[in-house]
Amino acid sequence: MQPIRVLIADDHQHAREGIREILKSDPFFEVVAEAWNGYEAFTYTGKFMPDLILMDINMPDMSGHEATRLIKNEYPYVKIIMVTISDDIADLFEAIKKGAQGYLLKNLSPDVWIEYLRAVSIDEAPLSKELAVHMLREFSTRMPMPGHSPLTSREQEILKQVAKGKTNREISKDLVISENTVKNHLKHIMKKLHLENRVQLTRYACDQGWVK
Template identity: 65%
Template sequence: MTQPIRILIADDHAHAREAMREIIESDASFEIVGEAVNGREAVLLAEQCMPDLILMDIRMPELDGLEATKQVKERFPYVKIIMVTVSDDVTDLFEAIKRGAQGYLLKNLNPDSWHEYLRAVAIDEAPMSREIALRLLKEFTSMKTVLPEKNPLTLREKEILECVARGRANKQISEELSISEHTVKNHLKNILQKLHLDNRVQLMRYAYEKGWVYIE
């Protein structure tokens, strides 16, 4: 039997924690291992509970979600972090991704969408939105003139990378390149190993920094 995905909830509002708890507990493939009421407690519980994934509110007392995300990723880089917010304003979410978060969820989304997205993030298959991708590219290109560095990837791996950079999910990549999802996953695994990266969010940032991909 596959082990459930261990989740830590971090939100200073009791009703929000309760709502997330109900959504998560409705699917047996997830297990709640702890709940934090502020960012400082989230960092502490990340060490004590060793979750696979953290649902992190952005606005919290003592230590906000952005700084908590940074501290957790510095100490436990393998822990996935999803920012949870009531707003679709991507400004803070973009900052969170720069600090290591893997993605974000809106609190008013359908519960079924939550389950699908949580699983995708847990196994590194969640695509990044085009808007976030464009912001990443804009930031990197505004900081310096990006001169493309030598790319060690094969032609097929470069095609996969370009699809990932455009926010494509594995299924979309498989359809676009006429290959199986299993083949896409294998290529992504090889790409991450070659570049010594952990997930597709890091891969996107790395590719932009190296000047390997561009979004029109």
């Protein structure tokens, strides 16, 4: 398997060096470029074609949020994880709205980083219960309109499991199907709903009233 190609975007050199050292500990990842602002991150994405971008939020000239929006519009298949010292839930929601796949705090241990980034890279990053609670509070103010879903009963069942924060492996055990079958179902679900990640799937499940 080819290593996951990573672009690091952070305006602080020491932060970039720290992230690079964490990733060097795992051959699963390969750092292909480093950017110091959002505009450079956008430019380097087209030049180096990374699989994954670790994006700081607050950078000069162009913020991480704006860079994420531009990159996802141009290269929707590139995964983006916001990396920051802020645990403000508003920052997290803004990142998700711009298309980011996840959110990492800089003060977390390297082991947590590696475990989480591996999970995101293979589309198995579970949604934490804490984030799920915040999402329910955020979206409950939007008066969701439940309606007819294009999903089959099996797809709805899998989506409900995703919304509970379960990994593909846990879902396969609960529903007594293979992990590969779970992955295939999720691909079909995201294609039907025009969604890109597990956070967006969870929001859909909340809007449908499938998650309490």
